[in-house]
Structure formats: structure tokens, C-alpha cells
Amino acid sequence: MYQIQKEKLNQTIDSLRELEIDMWLILTSEGSDPCIPLITGVGTVGPGVFIITKEGRKLALCSSIDAQDLEESELFDEVCKHTGSLETLLVETVRKVNPRNIALNISVEEHLADGLTAGRYRWLKNTLKGVFNGEFVSSEPFLTLIRSIKSKTEIERIEKAVKVTERIYKRVFTKMKAGMTERELGTLFIAEMERENVVNGVDRSLSLPIVLKENIAHRGPGEAVIHEGDLVIFDFSVEVDGYVSDIARTVYFLKEGETEVPEPIKAAFSAVHEAITRAALMMKxxxxxxxxxxxxxxxxxxxxxxxxxxxxxxxxxxxxxDGGILLGPRWKRYGNAPYGELKEGMVFTIEPTLFLENGIHFIVEENVVVTSNGIRYLSERQDELILISNNRKVGEEILEKIPD
Structure with missing residues (x-):
């Protein structure tokens, strides 16, 4: 049940040793820290502390009401219960470990490594001032990597989400036709999510995907009517076992009598496809x-x-x-994220969008995992522009080319 957390705790210990950090201390209440689902999978109702040391010790300090779940997880060498004073228990534990430095979840740039609030930080410093004279450091350097480098189980779950997403896309494409609105096209995905017993990976609910004929922005679908000759963007994610996909496809609605797209659209799709290829070839x-x-x-x-x-x-x-490294330009708004180095096990999207002044727009988004010498596609590459026809026979013949 806690296989991923076991894998992540092992990664943590390796990272602490590599960075020569004696202790990682996670202070949380009501599962307040965003790293809790990944690292322990078990939150605490009352204030609690998780401690991992570079020697490999894994400790949980908690109230008695939280102890049973933590003990049953079998993740910790010791579950230490307090009867009303976490402060006393924490001081005793830190005194025994006697760390030279302690990593805390504080970060300027990475929100997923910034789970310690200002108030709890002040409380912690004041609580430990008589027993700890070392240095507080940020967990960002290793927590970002722990989250970024996926374990075998994590990659399996992401790939499962990708395959469900692709099945939904294929079935939805057979039901589309010109004359429908963006919202009506989006609603097709709801029925398919229910059929697969999954939810949208963005908000974990049966919500509409992004569907864009016009007014290209990060928005939900509206009432714009799709006409023959339109390009329409779909950006869709599902969650499976706590992990998500993120795949975008742009389709063309054929005009009556058309069997191919106009040359400018064909050229734009070809450019997008080649841009993805070039980015993928760089990834190692x-x-x-x-x-x-x-x-x-x-x-x-x-x-x-x-x-x-x-x-x-x-x-x-x-x-x-998912935070971490960004495949982005060295723009100020992205901070240090584009400067990070790719490592084996990281999972990325590749989506070099193309928006032209003549109204041609494309988002094709693939999901890939970094391997020891390159990448492996988790999604089936969109090698041809997807064509939708109100002539069902033509549409079905084209859709046979889309992978199951």
C-alpha cells in the first residue's frame, strides 16, 4: 500500500548522505505540508513531526490519535507518541540525534518545497534554540529531486494514466462533428471519464478539459460553435492511482468534400512535429x-x-x-527552473505551441520519461494531423490510424 513512499524514503536517505545533511524535519498538521502524500502517505490530525536522518532512521512524532495509522504503515522505525506536548518530545528527539544541520521545507522559488509556514518556522526555531546550535538549511535541493525523479512504481502509474487518456481521446474523436460547441465537445470527455472510472487530473473531479476553437488561453470550453474548416485544441489529463497524464491534441474539422487539410495548416503541423522531435533528441x-x-x-x-x-x-x-526542472527559456519569470539538469526517471511533457497571426494554432503535447541515454515516449506520438469529418465513413477510416 505504501510502496511509493518506501521508494521515496530510500531516495531521501541517499540524498541526505550525498548532501551531508544530518536530518530532515517535516513539521505538519492536518496534512498541511505538500510533501506529505509523496513522502509518508499518512498525514497527522494534530501537530506532528517526521524525521529522516542520513543514517537511515525514520521517526514519526505524533499525538496518540494519529499513532495507529503511522504504525500500520510500517514506514517508520519508531512512532513516538506525545500526550499533549509535542515540544517536549521534539526537543528530546533532536537532542538524541544531535544533528549538525537540519533541513526544513522552506523555499523561495519552489512552492512544493515550501510547506513550512512562517509561524511554524518561528515556533520551531524557538523550541529548538536550547538544544540545536547548528544550521537550518532548505530541503529544496533534494526534495525537488525526490519529487522529480520518478520511481519504477510512479512511472508505471503515469503510463497507466497516459493509456487511459489515449483511449478516451480515441472514443471521443469518433463522436465529434462540426456544429457542436466547445462545451458540447468537452462534455463528451465527462462520459468517457465515468466509463473509465477516472477523474480530471487537474482538479480531481469530473470536470471539462480545455477545448479551444478561438480566444486561445488557459480556460475552460465556452459556447463557440465549431464549423467545418476549424482547428480545435484539446488539452486533457486524467488521474490514475494518484498520478496524472497531460496530453494535448489539435484536430481539423474537414470541409465537405475535403480529404486533406490546406497546405498552410499542413506545414504548421509539420513544424510542430519536427520541433517535438528536436526537443526529444536533446533530452538525456x-x-x-x-x-x-x-x-x-x-x-x-x-x-x-x-x-x-x-x-x-x-x-x-x-x-x-509537478514542479522541478522546466524545459523553458532563461526568462526571469521562470527563475532557476530552466537551469536544472535532466536525470534518468524524470517525466516531462513536450509541447512547443505554435500560434500564428493567420489564425492557425497548434498544441501537440506528448509525455516522455528520461532514460539513461535519451527518452522513451509514454504517449503514442501524434504523427499525423487528426481529421474529423461529418461524413462518418471518412472519419472512421482516418481514426483507424490513431493508436489504441
């Missing part, structure tokens, strides 16, 4: 995020197309935007 351990982004970005510029307006890709895992 040791390469920096901005170098991957540059491969796609510079290709568009060489064709006379506009620059991508955001990052080429991001990490996925427990969330659609």
Missing part, C-alpha cells in the same frame, strides 16, 4: 532544461515562425505541473 541526463527548450524554439525561429510564448515542457507526476 545532464542536459539543462533551457537547452531542450532552445532546440524547439530556435527551430521555429529558423522557419520564420514566432517564438513559443511559454516553456516547451514541464514535469508531470502527482500533479499536471
Amino acid at each position: 541526463p545532464g542536459v539543462k532544461g533551457y537547452e531542450v527548450d532552445g532546440a524547439a524554439r530556435n527551430y521555429y525561429v529558423s522557419l520564420g515562425y514566432p517564438e513559443i510564448t511559454h516553456a516547451t515542457g514541464h514535469q508531470i507526476g502527482r500533479d499536471v505541473h
Whole structure:
């Protein structure tokens, strides 16, 4: 039941040893710290503390009401119960461990490593001032990597979410036709999520995906009517066993009598496909995020197309935007995220968007995992533009090309 947490705790101990950090201390209440689902999988109702040391000790300090769940998880070497004074128990524990430094979940740039509130930070410093004279450091360097580098079980779950997403896409595409609104197209996904017994990976509910004919932005579907000759973007995610996919597809609604798309649209799709290829070929351990982004970005510029307006890709895992390294440009708004190095086990999207002034717009988003010498596609690549026809026979023949 706690297989992922066991894998993550092992990663944690390795990281603490590598960085020479004696202790990681997680102070939480009501599961308040965002790292809790990943690291322990068990929250606390009352104030509690999780401690991991570089020697491999795993301790849980909690109230008696929380002890049973923590003991049954079998994640900890010792579950220490207090009877009303966490402060006393924490001081005794820190005195026994006698760390030179303590990592806390405080971070300026990474919100997923910033779970310790200002008030709890002040309480902690005051509580330990008589027993700890060492240095408090940020957990960001290793917590970001622990979240970013997926374990075998995590990759299996992401891949499962990807396959469910692709099945839903294929069935939904057979039901689309010109004359429907963005919202009506989005509603098709709801029925398929219910059929697969999954929810949207963005908000963990049976909510609509992004469907965009016009007014391209990060928004829900509206009442715009789809006409023959339109390009429509779909951006969709599902959650499976706590992990998510993130796949976007752009489709073209054929005009009556058409069997192919107009040449400018065909050329734009070809450029997007090649930009994804170039980004993917750059991806291997040791390469920096901005170098991957540059491969796609510079290709568009060489064709006379506009620059991508955001990052080429991001990490996925427990969330659609899973923090960590970004496949993005060295823009101030992205901070240090594009400077991080790719490592084996990281899972990314690749989505070099293309928005042209003539109304042609494309988002094709693939999911990949970094391997020891490159990447492996978790999603089936969209190698051809998906065509939707009100002539069901034509549409079904085209859709046979889409992988199951």
C-alpha cells in the first residue's frame, strides 16, 4: 500500500548522505505540508513531526490519535507518541540525534518545497534554540529531486494514466462533428471519464478539459460553435492511482468534400512535429532544461515562425505541473527552473505551441520519461494531423490510424 513512499524514503536517505545533511524535519498538521502524500502517505490530525536522518532512521512524532495509522504503515522505525506536548518530545528527539544541520521545507522559488509556514518556522526555531546550535538549511535541493525523479512504481502509474487518456481521446474523436460547441465537445470527455472510472487530473473531479476553437488561453470550453474548416485544441489529463497524464491534441474539422487539410495548416503541423522531435533528441541526463527548450524554439525561429510564448515542457507526476526542472527559456519569470539538469526517471511533457497571426494554432503535447541515454515516449506520438469529418465513413477510416 505504501510502496511509493518506501521508494521515496530510500531516495531521501541517499540524498541526505550525498548532501551531508544530518536530518530532515517535516513539521505538519492536518496534512498541511505538500510533501506529505509523496513522502509518508499518512498525514497527522494534530501537530506532528517526521524525521529522516542520513543514517537511515525514520521517526514519526505524533499525538496518540494519529499513532495507529503511522504504525500500520510500517514506514517508520519508531512512532513516538506525545500526550499533549509535542515540544517536549521534539526537543528530546533532536537532542538524541544531535544533528549538525537540519533541513526544513522552506523555499523561495519552489512552492512544493515550501510547506513550512512562517509561524511554524518561528515556533520551531524557538523550541529548538536550547538544544540545536547548528544550521537550518532548505530541503529544496533534494526534495525537488525526490519529487522529480520518478520511481519504477510512479512511472508505471503515469503510463497507466497516459493509456487511459489515449483511449478516451480515441472514443471521443469518433463522436465529434462540426456544429457542436466547445462545451458540447468537452462534455463528451465527462462520459468517457465515468466509463473509465477516472477523474480530471487537474482538479480531481469530473470536470471539462480545455477545448479551444478561438480566444486561445488557459480556460475552460465556452459556447463557440465549431464549423467545418476549424482547428480545435484539446488539452486533457486524467488521474490514475494518484498520478496524472497531460496530453494535448489539435484536430481539423474537414470541409465537405475535403480529404486533406490546406497546405498552410499542413506545414504548421509539420513544424510542430519536427520541433517535438528536436526537443526529444536533446533530452538525456545532464542536459539543462533551457537547452531542450532552445532546440524547439530556435527551430521555429529558423522557419520564420514566432517564438513559443511559454516553456516547451514541464514535469508531470502527482500533479499536471509537478514542479522541478522546466524545459523553458532563461526568462526571469521562470527563475532557476530552466537551469536544472535532466536525470534518468524524470517525466516531462513536450509541447512547443505554435500560434500564428493567420489564425492557425497548434498544441501537440506528448509525455516522455528520461532514460539513461535519451527518452522513451509514454504517449503514442501524434504523427499525423487528426481529421474529423461529418461524413462518418471518412472519419472512421482516418481514426483507424490513431493508436489504441
